Amino acid sequence: AQSVTQPDIHITVSEGASLELRCNYSYGATPYLFWYVQSPGQGLQLLLKYFSGDTLVQGIKGFEAEFKRSQSSFNLRKPSVHWSDAAEYFCAVGAGSGNTGKLIFGQGTTLQVKP
Amino acid sequence: ETGVTQSPTHLIKTRGQQVTLRCSSQSGHNTVSWYQQALGQGPQFIFQYYREEENGRGNFPPRFSGLQFPNYSSELNVNALELDDSALYLCASSTIRNEQFFGPGTRLTVL
Numbered sequence: 001a002q003s004v005t006q007p008d009i010h011i012t013v014s015e016g017a018s019l020e021l022r023c024n025y026s027y028g029a030t031p032y033l034f035w036y037v038q039s040p041g042q043g044l045q046l047l048l049k050y051f052s053g054d055t056l057v058q059g060i061k062g063f064e065a066e067f068k069r070s071q072s073s074f075n076l077r078k079p080s081v082h083w084s085d086a087a088e089y090f091c092a093v094g095a096g097s098g099n100t101g102k103l104i105f106g107q108g109t110t111l112q113v114k115p
Numbered sequence: 116e117t118g119v120t121q122s123p124t125h126l127i128k129t130r131g132q133q134v135t136l137r138c139s140s141q142s143g144h145n146t147v148s149w150y151q152q153a154l155g156q157g158p159q160f161i162f163q164y165y166r167e168e169e170n171g172r173g174n175f176p177p178r179f180s181g182l183q184f185p186n187y188s189s190e191l192n193v194n195a196l197e198l199d200d201s202a203l204y205l206c207a208s209s210t211i212r213n214e215q216f217f218g219p220g221t222r223l224t225v226l
Binding site: 045090105 | 119148160216
């Protein structure tokens, strides 16, 4: 069955420290992968996406993610976290034949940033 | 270019009632997807509409229904509301082969 797992429910990092949020997926075909961010009471904003090609993808706000097929992972990274990065982060896989179709989301990781 | 908009922002209903939520898609997008996000959870796919036809459905009962209009805006209807229907309902628009852009959501509370 198609699924996304975000092993870390809650992460706390100090401002200026590096960040890595983990995401593992289960999907039979070549996945379309996404990271979204959600601030409290808000909708989802797309940070970055992987469809094909270069396995290291750059996104907005200084985020990047690396697709590793052998590990079924798509971890999100940022070299230096800012206080404004505190939010909920969701990894998602696009399930559909040749298009993004429905998105299957992980449970999310809450990021807290310490001053 | 306007983004995805949803109305209303908040809604309170009682068990057994019916509700209609609305979504206006982003300009140029012909596909609308609806998701339910319970508190502390990731969004769950309800269904998708492409050119006014249902194009996939998640594991939701038939009392969840939808429509897409010629201008690609959409409605989500939920009949016979249950307490567990309390959630944030998210609408996302896209072209069929591109990423989905989400609206701010409608917070539904069922008492």
